[in-house]
Amino acid sequence: MKARTVRLWSVIHTWTSLTSTLFLLLLCLTGLPLIFHHEIDELLGYAPRPEAHASAAPATLQVVADAALAADPGRVLQYVSWDKDEPGIVMAFTNSAPDGAPDNATVRAFDAVSSRLLGPVGVGPMLIVLKLHTDMFAGQAGKLFLGAMGMLFAVAIVSGVVLYWPFTRRLRFATIRDRPSRRVRWLDWHNLIGVVTVAWALVVGLTGVVNTWAELMLSQWKATELASMVAPYAGKPPPVHLASLDHVVACAKQAAPGMEVAFIAFPGTPFTSSHHFAAFMRGDTALTARLLKPVLLDGETGEVADARALPFYLQALLISQPLHFGDYGGTPLKLIWAALDGLTIIVIGSGLYLWLARRRKRAPAGSDSFARRAPASS
Amino acid sequence: MMHGSSDRARLWIRVFAAPILLAAATVTGLLAALLWGTVGQYVAWVTVGAPVAVVAGVWVSHLTQKT
Numbered sequence: 001m002k003a004r005t006v007r008l009w010s011v012i013h014t015w016t017s018l019t020s021t022l023f024l025l026l027l028c029l030t031g032l033p034l035i036f037h038h039e040i041d042e043l044l045g046y047a048p049r050p051e052a053h054a055s056a057a058p059a060t061l062q063v064v065a066d067a068a069l070a071a072d073p074g075r076v077l078q079y080v081s082w083d084k085d086e087p088g089i090v091m092a093f094t095n096s097a098p099d100g101a102p103d104n105a106t107v108r109a110f111d112a113v114s115s116r117l118l119g120p121v122g123v124g125p126m127l128i129v130l131k132l133h134t135d136m137f138a139g140q141a142g143k144l145f146l147g148a149m150g151m152l153f154a155v156a157i158v159s160g161v162v163l164y165w166p167f168t169r170r171l172r173f174a175t176i177r178d179r180p181s182r183r184v185r186w187l188d189w190h191n192l193i194g195v196v197t198v199a200w201a202l203v204v205g206l207t208g209v210v211n212t213w214a215e216l217m218l219s220q221w222k223a224t225e226l227a228s229m230v231a232p233y234a235g236k237p238p239p240v241h242l243a244s245l246d247h248v249v250a251c252a253k254q255a256a257p258g259m260e261v262a263f264i265a266f267p268g269t270p271f272t273s274s275h276h277f278a279a280f281m282r283g284d285t286a287l288t289a290r291l292l293k294p295v296l297l298d299g300e301t302g303e304v305a306d307a308r309a310l311p312f313y314l315q316a317l318l319i320s321q322p323l324h325f326g327d328y329g330g331t332p333l334k335l336i337w338a339a340l341d342g343l344t345i346i347v348i349g350s351g352l353y354l355w356l357a358r359r360r361k362r363a364p365a366g367s368d369s370f371a372r373r374a375p376a377s378s
Numbered sequence: 379m380m381h382g383s384s385d386r387a388r389l390w391i392r393v394f395a396a397p398i399l400l401a402a403a404t405v406t407g408l409l410a411a412l413l414w415g416t417v418g419q420y421v422a423w424v425t426v427g428a429p430v431a432v433v434a435g436v437w438v439s440h441l442t443q444k445t
Contacts, residue, residue: 173396196429199401319397329411339430
């Protein structure tokens with residue numbers, strides 16, 4: 001590789017890294033506690049626990065829905081959802097209107113057997129950490145901005161791999177040179193940690209970028225697939241009396257055999273039409289539990305109106321989520337995720353240090369020190 | 379010429395063999411936990427954890443050499 005090519009890649013690596021450094025550090029630092037948010041919420045008392053019941057039958061869903069409405073007078077139900085890892089809990093989302101903004105929604109957990117209110121969900125310090133991580137309290141603009149930083153991160157990784165060759169070709173793999181210069185030692189650590197974590201960092205970075213596009217993808221799905229699903233019902237008024245939630249669930253399960261309900265969107269909410277319930281069904285394997293299938297049901301009768309698989313881009317979004325969160329391989333994988341996150345912080349920090357050290361070294365002479373230390377062309 | 383290019387290929391393999399193996403292991407592990415249930419989880423712990431183990435190993439050996 002010629003010295004000029006190396007210089008070009010070095011400029012790309014330096015500036016894509018520097019531009020995104022501050023935000024990547026924010027993402028890595030907030031991402032670290034988010035890996036363990038279930039555990040932290042439990043520790044701080046923000047995780048509702050189901051009551052102990054000796055093989056009691058679950059309450060009807062309509063009873064739970066009524067309890068949710070009673071707990072939030074004057075508001076409406078938007079969604080009812082189930083966590084596959086917490087079968088004893090039903091979560092209810094209430095808002096000021098069916099199409100109310102997500103930030104105005106209140107999520108409460110109810111016991112699936114007694115229908116008793118167990119407490120609020122998604123509150124406490126982890127909510128602040130989550131908001132910082134996803135949009136920095138700047139809404140959709142913040143999400144898209146962080147997505148752009150993620151793209152820069154990906155370019156920095158690729159350019160780092162390109163530069164790995166000229167900087168390490170004379171060294172054995174994993175060499176940390178024992179030199180008096182701290183800069184050389186950190187350069188070796190930066191190269192080693194960067195190159196061994198490259199696949200993980202790219203996967204987590206790019207799936208994070210995909211997640212920032214979630215709302216755009218949902219808008220696209222609503223404008224195309226959902227619009228075509230509800231087209232035959234155009235002009236139908238919103239239901240006067242809603243079908244029983246238990247009947248809706250039974251009909252949805254019939255339409256998607258072998259699947260269970262992940263969540264139900266009430267008529268008028270962003271995930272369905274003004275006249276239909278939408279039941280989002282999931283499978284029971286690690287993969288199919290992520291791939292939801294929407295079933296559209298008449299709001300008054302509960303009859304199935306349509307059911308079809310999500311388009312590829314929403315399936316990609318759903319698969320990208322576990323690959324970003326690292327929450328699909330038990331506690332050991334979470335610990336490994338945390339260690340890799342820590343290593344990424346070291347790579348970012350050492351990169352910043354190397355840039356500052358190079359500037360300090362270059363300043364007195366006014367010459368380009370990179371040219372001095374750039375490897376010979378090969 | 380032939381000799382030079384084969385040297386270069388050998389050098390390239392020496393530099394990139396370990397990173398490519400680790401990257402392949404990581405991707406395999408990330409997908410295994412998603413596709414192969416409990417067995418996949420065990421595979422993921424080993425393969426996704428491999429880069430962490432390499433860095434830890436180098437760090438320990440660096441510390442040992444110093445002392």
